[in-house]
Amino acid sequence: MKPAHKRMSRMIGYCLTLGTADAWSGFSLVAARRLSETERAALAFSALNSLELDHAEMTAAASIGSAGTPLPPFLGGMEDARFWASYASRSELKAYALACFNAMPASDQAAFFQYISAKEVAA
Known part of the structure; x- marks a missing residue:
């Protein structure tokens, strides 16, 4: 196992143990430095596929952003x-x-x- 992968395995364990938003935010920072974009995409893909469709969509939307409900038109529309x-x-x-x-x-x-x-x- 590559050393970077071993460190990331431990990092996931720490995040699961702590279970805080700060821990998972730290995971994102460490993953960006220690994993390739392809590895991070595979991890995200696998995690989203483990969720029910509605939960996966909400999670992805929270991560990348979405427009939400349109606001009423101000002038015109x-x-x-x-x-x-x-x-x-x-x-x-x-x-x-x-x-x-x-x-x-x-x-x-x-x-x-x-x-x-x-x-x-x-x-």
Whole structure:
């Protein structure tokens, strides 16, 4: 076993024993110095896969950030919507887009469909 891996194994043990936010924050710092990016990604991937889907999504969102619920529009709405969308995760964008589309009257749905059909969509 590589010395860096042995030290990281001990570090995980210390963090599990202490169980504090400070201990896990320290783990992140040590892992960044002692493990490669590929090793850290594999560790994160494995840890997220050990969780239920909802818990994994919440954990990943807390780590990398997400937009959360959109705020009510201040003036107009399109500028606020674009700002929120620039921070939203992919799952947030898909959920709100579908919910908004479904809430539109049929005439607005048709107009929206015509608008997106005219746009060139990247596959």
